Amino acid sequence: MATRISSFSLFLFILVSYTSGLLNPRSLKNLPRGNSESSYEYQTLYFKQPIDHFNFESNVTFSQRYLLNDAFWDKDNGGPIFFYCGNEGDITWFANNTGFVWDIAPEFKALVVFAEHRYYGNTLPFGAESYANLSTLGYLTSEQALADFVLLINDLKGKYGDVPVVAFGGSYGGMLSAWIRMKYPSVVVGSIAASAPIWQFPGLCDCGKANEIISSTMSQYSTNCYNNVLSSWDIINKTGTTSGGLSLLSTTFSLCQPLKDSLTLMSWLQDVWFNLAMMNYPYPANFMEPLPAWPLNVTCQKLSQTFTTEDDDIKLLQALSTAMQVYYNYSGQSSCLDLNKESSTDLGAKGWSYQYCTEMAMPMCSKGGDNDAFPKQQWTVNNYVKNCQDSFPGIQPRPYWIEKVYNGKNISAFSNIVFSNGDLDPWSAGVVLDNISDSLIAVIINDGAHHLDLREANPMDTDSVKAARNIHKDNINKWIGGYKKMAEAY
Amino acid sequence: MATRISSFSLFLFILVSYTSGLLNPRSLKNLPRGNSESSYEYQTLYFKQPIDHFNFESNVTFSQRYLLNDAFWDKDNGGPIFFYCGNEGDITWFANNTGFVWDIAPEFKALVVFAEHRYYGNTLPFGAESYANLSTLGYLTSEQALADFVLLINDLKGKYGDVPVVAFGGSYGGMLSAWIRMKYPSVVVGSIAASAPIWQFPGLCDCGKANEIISSTMSQYSTNCYNNVLSSWDIINKTGTTSGGLSLLSTTFSLCQPLKDSLTLMSWLQDVWFNLAMMNYPYPANFMEPLPAWPLNVTCQKLSQTFTTEDDDIKLLQALSTAMQVYYNYSGQSSCLDLNKESSTDLGAKGWSYQYCTEMAMPMCSKGGDNDAFPKQQWTVNNYVKNCQDSFPGIQPRPYWIEKVYNGKNISAFSNIVFSNGDLDPWSAGVVLDNISDSLIAVIINDGAHHLDLREANPMDTDSVKAARNIHKDNINKWIGGYKKMAEAY
Numbered sequence: 001m002a003t004r005i006s007s008f009s010l011f012l013f014i015l016v017s018y019t020s021g022l023l024n025p026r027s028l029k030n031l032p033r034g035n036s037e038s039s040y041e042y043q044t045l046y047f048k049q050p051i052d053h054f055n056f057e058s059n060v061t062f063s064q065r066y067l068l069n070d071a072f073w074d075k076d077n078g079g080p081i082f083f084y085c086g087n088e089g090d091i092t093w094f095a096n097n098t099g100f101v102w103d104i105a106p107e108f109k110a111l112v113v114f115a116e117h118r119y120y121g122n123t124l125p126f127g128a129e130s131y132a133n134l135s136t137l138g139y140l141t142s143e144q145a146l147a148d149f150v151l152l153i154n155d156l157k158g159k160y161g162d163v164p165v166v167a168f169g170g171s172y173g174g175m176l177s178a179w180i181r182m183k184y185p186s187v188v189v190g191s192i193a194a195s196a197p198i199w200q201f202p203g204l205c206d207c208g209k210a211n212e213i214i215s216s217t218m219s220q221y222s223t224n225c226y227n228n229v230l231s232s233w234d235i236i237n238k239t240g241t242t243s244g245g246l247s248l249l250s251t252t253f254s255l256c257q258p259l260k261d262s263l264t265l266m267s268w269l270q271d272v273w274f275n276l277a278m279m280n281y282p283y284p285a286n287f288m289e290p291l292p293a294w295p296l297n298v299t300c301q302k303l304s305q306t307f308t309t310e311d312d313d314i315k316l317l318q319a320l321s322t323a324m325q326v327y328y329n330y331s332g333q334s335s336c337l338d339l340n341k342e343s344s345t346d347l348g349a350k351g352w353s354y355q356y357c358t359e360m361a362m363p364m365c366s367k368g369g370d371n372d373a374f375p376k377q378q379w380t381v382n383n384y385v386k387n388c389q390d391s392f393p394g395i396q397p398r399p400y401w402i403e404k405v406y407n408g409k410n411i412s413a414f415s416n417i418v419f420s421n422g423d424l425d426p427w428s429a430g431v432v433l434d435n436i437s438d439s440l441i442a443v444i445i446n447d448g449a450h451h452l453d454l455r456e457a458n459p460m461d462t463d464s465v466k467a468a469r470n471i472h473k474d475n476i477n478k479w480i481g482g483y484k485k486m487a488e489a490y
Numbered sequence: 491m492a493t494r495i496s497s498f499s500l501f502l503f504i505l506v507s508y509t510s511g512l513l514n515p516r517s518l519k520n521l522p523r524g525n526s527e528s529s530y531e532y533q534t535l536y537f538k539q540p541i542d543h544f545n546f547e548s549n550v551t552f553s554q555r556y557l558l559n560d561a562f563w564d565k566d567n568g569g570p571i572f573f574y575c576g577n578e579g580d581i582t583w584f585a586n587n588t589g590f591v592w593d594i595a596p597e598f599k600a601l602v603v604f605a606e607h608r609y610y611g612n613t614l615p616f617g618a619e620s621y622a623n624l625s626t627l628g629y630l631t632s633e634q635a636l637a638d639f640v641l642l643i644n645d646l647k648g649k650y651g652d653v654p655v656v657a658f659g660g661s662y663g664g665m666l667s668a669w670i671r672m673k674y675p676s677v678v679v680g681s682i683a684a685s686a687p688i689w690q691f692p693g694l695c696d697c698g699k700a701n702e703i704i705s706s707t708m709s710q711y712s713t714n715c716y717n718n719v720l721s722s723w724d725i726i727n728k729t730g731t732t733s734g735g736l737s738l739l740s741t742t743f744s745l746c747q748p749l750k751d752s753l754t755l756m757s758w759l760q761d762v763w764f765n766l767a768m769m770n771y772p773y774p775a776n777f778m779e780p781l782p783a784w785p786l787n788v789t790c791q792k793l794s795q796t797f798t799t800e801d802d803d804i805k806l807l808q809a810l811s812t813a814m815q816v817y818y819n820y821s822g823q824s825s826c827l828d829l830n831k832e833s834s835t836d837l838g839a840k841g842w843s844y845q846y847c848t849e850m851a852m853p854m855c856s857k858g859g860d861n862d863a864f865p866k867q868q869w870t871v872n873n874y875v876k877n878c879q880d881s882f883p884g885i886q887p888r889p890y891w892i893e894k895v896y897n898g899k900n901i902s903a904f905s906n907i908v909f910s911n912g913d914l915d916p917w918s919a920g921v922v923l924d925n926i927s928d929s930l931i932a933v934i935i936n937d938g939a940h941h942l943d944l945r946e947a948n949p950m951d952t953d954s955v956k957a958a959r960n961i962h963k964d965n966i967n968k969w970i971g972g973y974k975k976m977a978e979a980y
Contacts, residue, residue, distance in 0.1 A: 053895075054544040054633055056848035056886045057624045134547045143544055150894055183673060184894075185903030358546035396546045404640055404674075405543075412976070413675030413905055486902070 040095060040102050042067035042112070047155060049118070051125055051139050053147035062125035064148055067095050067114040073160075074109030080480050081156060081165040083188065084114040085149055085180060087173035088352045091116035091123075094173065097287055099456020101168050104473060108480075111160060115152055117145050117176075119351045134394055137354050143405065146180050153187050164483035166476050167191040170451030171427065172360075174419075179406055182414045190416030190439075190479035192472050194451035198419075200362040200430025202399045204409060207363035207379045208371065209429030214277040215372035217424050218300050225300035228307060229273065229373040232320050235313045236262050236269075237375075252314070253321045256336035268339045269320075270374060272327045277426050278450035283460035290331040293460065296424075299326040354395075357388035361399035362430070415439040418475050420468050422448025441475065443468045530585060530592050532557035532602070537645060539608070541615055541629050543637035552615035554638055557585050557604040563650075564599030570970050571646060571655040573678065574604040575639055575670060577663035578842045581606035581613075584663065587777055589946020591658055594963060598970075601650060605642055607635050607666075609841045624884055627844050633895065636670050643677050654973035656966050657681040660941030661917065662850075664909075669896055672904045680906030680929075680969035682962050684941035688909075690852040690920025692889045694899060697853035697869045698861065699919030704767040705862035707914050708790050715790035718797060719763065719863040722810050725803045726752050726759075727865075742804070743811045746826035758829045759810075760864060762817045767916050768940035773950035780821040783950065786914075789816040844885075847878035851889035852920070905929040908965050910958050912938025931965065933958045 046063040073079045082101050087094055095114040105112045116123040119140045124130040131137060153165055167188040169177030174196025181191040199205050219226040239245035240262025250259045259265055273296075279287050280296040292298045302323035307316040328337055356362065361384055366374035381399050388397045407414075419432035420443040427450060432442050445452055446464040453468045536553040563569045572591050577584055585604040595602050606613040609630045614620040621627060643655055657678040659667030664686025671681040689695050709716040729735035730752025740749045749755055763786075769777050770786040782788045792813035797806040818824055846852065851874055856864035871889050878887045897904075909922035910933040917940060922932050935942055936954040943958045 050886075050888075053891075054631060055628045056631075056888065057628045057884070059886050138545045138547045141544060141546075147895070154894060184897060186897035186900035187894075394547070396540075396549050398540075398546065401543075404644060404677075405637070407674060407676035410676035415903055 040069070040099075041071070042069040042095065042114070047152050049148050049151060053144055053151075060125075062118070063123070064118065064152060065091060065116040065122045066152060067091060067112075069105070069112040072105045072109055073111040075160075077109070078161050078163040079109035079111060080163055080189075080476075081153070081160065082108070082110040082112050083149070083153060083156075083165050083167050084112075085145075085167055085169040085173045085176040086115050086117040086120065086123075087169070087171055087176075088117060088120055088355065089348045090121035092121070094170075098168065098170065098454045100454045100469060100472070103457050104469075104476075107473075108476065110166075111156075111163075113152075113156065115149055117173075118148055120348055131350050131354075134392060137392075140351060140354055141359060142176060142179065142355075142402075145176060146183060149176070149180055150184050150187050162487070164189045164480045166479060168194075168454070169196065170194040170454045171196065174451065178417050178419065181417050182406065182411065185415070189483045190418075190475060192418050192420065192454075192476070194420045194454045195422060195425055195427050195431065196419060197362065197427045197430030198406065198432065199409060200427065201402050202361060202363055202381055204403055205363065205430045207365035208367045210274075210364060210426035211366040211372040211374045213424070213426050213429060214273055214296075215374070217277060217280070217296055218273075218373055221297045221300040222304040224306055225303040226373050228303045228305070228316055228319065230368075231307070231316060232269070233266060233375040235316060236266055239313070239317070240265070248314075249317070252317045253324070254336045256338040257340070259339075264339055266375065269324070272324060273374075274426055276327055277424060280424050280449040281452055281455070282447065282462055283458050285455070289327055292326065292330060295326055295330075299323045302326065354392065357392050357395055357397050359398060359401045359405075361397060361402070411440065412436050416475070416479050417441070418443060418472055420445060420451070420453050420472070422450060422452050424448060425450045441471070443471050530559070530589075531561070532559040532585065532604070537642050539638050539641060543634055543641075550615075552608070553613070554608065554642065555581060555606040555612045556642060557581060557602075559595070559602040560650075562595045562599055563601040565650075567599070568651050568653040569599035569601060570653055570679075570966075571643070571650065572598070572600040572602050573639070573643060573646075573655050573657050574602075575635075575657055575659040575663045575666040576605050576607040576610065576613075577659070577661055577666075578607060578610055578845065579838045580611035582611070584660075588658065588660065588944045590944045590959060590962070593947050594959075594966075597963075598966065600656075601646075601653075603642075603646065605639055607663075608638055610838055621840050621844075624882060627882075630841060630844055631849060632666060632669065632845075632892075635666060636673060639666070639670055640674050640677050652977070654679045654970045656969060658684075658944070659686065660684040660944045661686065664941065668907050668909065671907050672896065672901065675905070679973045680908075680965060682908050682910065682944075682966070684910045684944045685912065685915055685917050685921065686909060687852065687917045687920030688896065688922065689899060690917065691892050692851060692853055692871055694893055695853065695920045697855035698857045700764075700854060700916035701856040701862040701864045703914070703916050703919060704763055704786075705864070707767060707770070707786055708763075708863055711787045711790040712794040714796055715793040716863050718793045718795070718806055718809065720858075721797070721806060722759070723756060723865040725806060726756055729803070729807070730755070738804075739807070742807045743814070744826050746828040747830070749829075754829055756865065759814070762814060763864075764916055766817055767914060770914050770939040771942055771945070772937065772952055773948050775945070779817055782816065782820060785816055785820075789813045792816065844882065847882050847885055847887050849888060849891045849895075851887060851892070901930065902926050906965070906969050907931070908933060908962055910935060910941070910943050910962070912940060912942050914938060915940045931961070933961050 045066055045068055047066060048061045049064045051060040051062055052058050082105055084094065084098060084101060091114050101112060118125055119130055125139060126132070126136045129136055157163065165188045167177040167180050174193040175198050177191040178193035178196050178198055181188050215226060218229060236249065239249055246259045249262065249265060253265065275288055276296040276299055279285065279291055280294060283293045285291055303319050305319060324337070328334055363379040365379040366372050366377045368374060368376035384399060385397050388395055415437070416439050418441045421428040421431045421433065422445045424447060433444065434442050445468045447462055448465055452465050453472065535556055535558055537556060538551045539554045541550040541552055542548050572595055574584065574588060574591060581604050591602060608615055609620055615629060616622070616626045619626055647653065655678045657667040657670050664683040665688050667681040668683035668686050668688055671678050705716060708719060726739065729739055736749045739752065739755060743755065765778055766786040766789055769775065769781055770784060773783045775781055793809050795809060818827055853869040855869040856862050856867045858864060858866035874889060875887050878885055905927070906929050908931045911918040911921045911923060912935045914937060923934065924932050935958045937952055938955055942955050943962065
């Protein structure tokens with residue numbers, strides 16, 4: 001079995017690595033599908049930004065969207081600003097899925113702001129042409145996004161007074177919230193960086209760790225689940241070598257369109273396992289898909305049978321298909337499985353591909369066999385560069401740039417950041433897991449998935465996530481207190 | 491008298507402010523003239539840099555020059571790297587005028603590196619075309635320069651091991667050395683930022699303070715000197731209104747070319763007073779010009795007569811002309827005074843003009859009358875922008891950007907920077923004059939001019955500059971010790 005996986009995986013590796021059409025950078029979040037869970041009230045506002053903060057040749061500007069709520073804000077005593085650093089997607093979705101900020105805003109009498117990241121949602125610097133070519137895309141970088149946030153905060157301080165600003169962010173937004181505190185500490189007094197894999201970069205991480213974490217969770221839920229997932233790749237690959245086999249796969253998985261190659265299905269399945277692990281919350285949620293409580297467990301339980309003989313292969317595939325419905329059809333709304341839905345060509349996904357292919361070179365690999373339940377897939381800088389240059393002809397990826405510009409692992413000189421992480425979250429492979437100093441704090445949420453702590457309070461919340469949120473609040477209080485003390489000293 | 495100065499000054503103000511040809515941003519240092527004072531040994535090396543660190547579209551690179559000496563370096567025990575952040579000029583000049591680094595390198599067993607700033611000296615990204623237009627100039631920013639230093643240091647660490655790197659810099663180089671520690675603390679353990687006016691920016695400083703400092707020093711040397719300088723502007727202006735008067739000025743000041751307007755002479759004189767104050771060292775030096783010890787005092791003593799009547803005007807001009815020879819003809823090499831020599835069109839000066847007109851908008855003004863000995867000259871953002879757009883058509887100056895990108899006055903979150911300043915230095919108007927924290931330290935050098943502490947040890951050194959250098963060494967020791975302790979902990 002190991003040999004078969006290995007040879008098949010090499011094939012997969014070659015295909016995945018050298019076929020630009022299959023280039024599939026792991027977005028920290030895929031784009032939202034369906035409705036958001038909660039809905040909060042805010043004004044939708046726009047702020048004029050220069051397209052290029054780092055050059056003085058162009059007078060092109062664009063409108064950055066941001067959401068603002070001042071209902072809780074203590075104007076008289078200079079309540080703080082809670083500033084969410086927008087991710088690679090529509091900011092309204094993040095606003096509606098970051099209930100923690102809304103939950104605590106009244107207690108802190110805070111002004112709430114959610115700022116959209118350039119090139120996502122409604123913040124398209126060149127409108128429909130934003131993704132037209134490398135020239136229009138050239139201003140889509142984390143450095144430009146941080147500078148946008150800095151100017152916006154500066155503008156807000158002009159309007160609301162020199163009040164303390166606390167940065168929040170989850171996932172890529174969490175990375176931005178950590179980085180804005182590092183680079184611009186005059187602008188934010190501290191940052192809650194939830195599930196922020198700032199070290200998921202070449203040379204700083206083990207690219208296989210994320211899939212190990214998923215696999216380990218699967219294994220805890222059901223050893224058979226782990227084994228069946230591990231077996232599934234080989235079976236799908238083998239089945240997909242004939243047209244009859246492809247038809248069988250199409251039927252078994254109730255695909256909306258006939259399958260043309262098994263890799264498409266395998267790629268989708270890997271995404272699903274990854275997403276189930278990210279969204280493995282202790283209660284039903286509708287973050288990326290409507291899902292039950294502990295969706296990875298629920299899915300795994302549907303794959304907990306023992307399949308021993310080769311004749312069982314079709315049964316395993318059927319069980320896998322049934323299990324997958326937990327992900328794509330939990331609410332029973334789908335009559336068939338549309339594999340293309342996930343890898344949509346919407347701007348958000350393309351934006352992240354561009355970011356991945358320039359500076360956000362976040363490696364992701366799997367080793368297969370005893371290590372994890374996934375087909376062996378290498379990630380090498382050379383292949384990364386080649387694939388990216390195929391996808392974006394003329395692009396100049398610099399996979400080691402993020403390490404240099406954001407100080408890699410040597411960040412002890414910075415302060416006032418809480419790095420929170422769920423131990424079930426695959427992205428915890430690239431996060432800060434240990435305290436670095438008194439004010440660079442790592443918080444581990446047991447049984448926590450992707451930035452669970454940023455979600456709104458829920459009766460099913462674990463003690464661990466409640467404790468994490470209390471740590472956040474304690475630190476926010478400390479940062480605000482420190483700011484006010486400093487202000488009084490002047 | 492006050493009224494006359496005032497009306498004349500308004501005229502001057504209008505001319506200076508609206509005539510792009512007279513745009514004269516105050517360079518932190520004008521470019522070297524003549525030979526350097528000391529000569530140290532180093533290899534001249536080059537490092538390949540991307541032209542644009544903040545965009546991924548271009549594969550253009552250029553060769554950054556740097557000077558390296560490993561004669562003192564303790565290879566076996568990982569001696570530190572002393573890294574000088576190059577200013578707006580030829581790096582060999584800075585290497586030869588920064589004796590302090592060379593003086594202490596043996597004691598610290600340090601590798602010495604002087605890195606040239608892009609667009610200066612031999613580091614011309616597009617060769618002779620570097621200054622061709624706004625597109626070629628577009629990569630001349632402090633952010634790009636810092637990123638150059640970061641990549642170069644990274645390369646050096648690859649070659650010499652993960653040793654502690656201490657940043658040094660004086661003037662603009664001092665600003666860069668402070669900023670590199672702020673933005674990239676993983677790269678340098680600490681910085682000696684000598685005479686670094688990081689706050690000489692709109693909204694952060696009093697633009698008249700620098701000229702006040704010069705005037706106050708003049709006044710201490712000789713009240714008559716102050717009064718005569720104050721009177722001189724009006725006399726020159728008045729004399730220059732007729733062609734006969736211009737001839738008289740040309741003769742009196744032994745000009746190489748006939749004077750076409752009095753403003754040219756006045757502008758040159760202001761530069762000279764500024765430079766004399768910057769170079770007011772306690773011993774003869776040849777930094778920008780060969781000068782005697784305490785050159786501002788020597789010059790002032792030649793203007794210490796009393797001139798009372800209008801008939802004395804010509805005598806005052808003659809005395810001023812004689813005094814000026816201290817500056818331009820101390821070594822007796824000049825047969826005439828070439829006013830164009832200072833405002834040369836060499837690349838260095840043009841580079842600084844571009845930097846001034848984009849982000850390095852360092853305001854400089856004078857108030858005249860009782861405040862300072864200079865003609866009243868306003869500095870306003872509007873005029874700055876207009877003048878810059880006249881000088882560089884199409885440019886988009888952002889005078890408040892530096893405050894935002896480098897955190898303005900709120901830098902207490904950073905660490906390990908010594909800001910040293912001479913109290914006679916006009917640039918001390920824009921520096922950090924008070925300790926900000928235990929590790930952001932201000933050192934004032936009494937009777938010190940522009941980064942006196944970075945110069946090589948001299949028998950005439952004051953106790954104050956010796957003390958400053960000891961503070962530097964203590965801090966460098968502390969930073970290196972901290973780095974080694976941290977390295978051992980891992």
